Amino acid sequence: RRPTDIYPRFKAQGADVMGGRLIPLGDDRYKVTGTFLQIETDEGVSGIGPAGTGATAFYIDTQFKPLLIGQDPMAIELLWDQMYRNAIHGRKGDNMMAISSIDIALWDLKGKFLGQPVYKLLGGPVQDKIPAYASALGSSIEPEKAKERVKEFIRQGYTATKWFFREGPTDGPEGVRKNIELMKALREAAGEDMKIMIDCWSSWDVPYTLKMADLLAEYRPFWFEEPVLADLPQSYARLRATCPVTIAGAEHEYTRWGCKMLMDMGAMDVYQV
Incomplete structure (x- = not known):
């Protein structure tokens, strides 16, 4: 769910992010451009x-x-x-x-x-290896296809995966149902031990995040990433204090001074800098 998806005309465009299309399931080659x-x-x-x-x-x-x-x-x-x-x-x-x-x-x-x-x-190594997770950005969020993608990640050796949920506060009960169905499917495919992170694309709000934490609790989401707009540090601090799910963010904070401000506020559990 992109921040602009609160507006129907943007939501109707679909969630394609890789060159204007979803990556077909099973594809191991697709065109990506960069500058x-x-x-x-x-x-x-x-x-x-x-x-x-x-x-x-x-x-x-x-x-x-x-x-x-x-x-x-x-x-x-x-x-x-x-x-x-x-x-x-x-x-x-x-x-x-x-x-x-x-x-x-x-x-x-x-x-x-x-x-x-x-x-x-920059100071040399501090550890021999670091954990990695498989990002599902560009993958279908249709539950059955999502299951297959998770199984593919497991075959590749990943122990954690991150998914980009499409539904938010403006999508009503139907959106809540879709989020639950997706999370349920992911957990069924992932098993008990795999970590599942949810990227909210800065498009939720505090009440909705707390609601989803409650409704998804049995499927054990590992973190909620950027649940609200990056310009609302007080909302992040409130969520960190009240939400049972780990709160991640700071991807859209651009300086060490801004990150220190967030840390001083206790705004997040995980800082993605």
């Missing part, structure tokens, strides 16, 4: 970073490129601060994503220049 940034130096070393959307690429090319040409690519902190101060009217969203894209490319460049993997430059 990347490459920073080149006069010494022949280059760095690559993800440029995300066309809007992000626009900001890179028009706002930040002039600040970077001729500068020392090793001075990553200095360049970040100069870009951030230049983006006085763009503290969130595509502007900050553009800065992040450049930052990633600069770290990639620095790692190549020094002959070291970036994780070592």
Whole structure:
């Protein structure tokens, strides 16, 4: 469920997210496009970073490129601060994503220049492995097809999966029923041990989230991700204090200062930064 789905004309468009279509069940090859940034130096070393959307690429090319040409690519902190101060009217969203894209490319460049993997430059490893989950973004949420997708994830060795629920507060009792049916199907396919996370796409509200926590309790959702709009930290704090399901978020908070504010408020259990 996308945030715009509270409006019928957007809800009617469907939930296709991968190139305007759902990924057919069983497909292991499908077209995905992306935009990347490459920073080149006069010494022949280059760095690559993800440029995300066309809007992000626009900001890179028009706002930040002039600040970077001729500068020392090793001075990553200095360049970040100069870009951030230049983006006085763009503290969130595509502007900050553009800065992040450049930052990633600069770290990639620095790692190549020094002959070291970036994780070592950032302090080195702190553990040998980390858990991974299978995102079902783009998969059908029709219960029987969702079951097959979960079984496919299990065959691939995943122990956790995240699903994107389409129904919310404006969809009435029918929407509630569909959410319950989907969660029930996921749990039946996943078994007792697999973790099932729900991404709410910032389209629920506090009462609805608490209601779904109660109605889905027997199927043990592992977390609710971004149940409300990112601009409502007080709502997140209220949910964390009252909701029995783990609350995840902060994907749409773009700076360390914003994340610290959320942490100081105790707004979430899991910070996706």
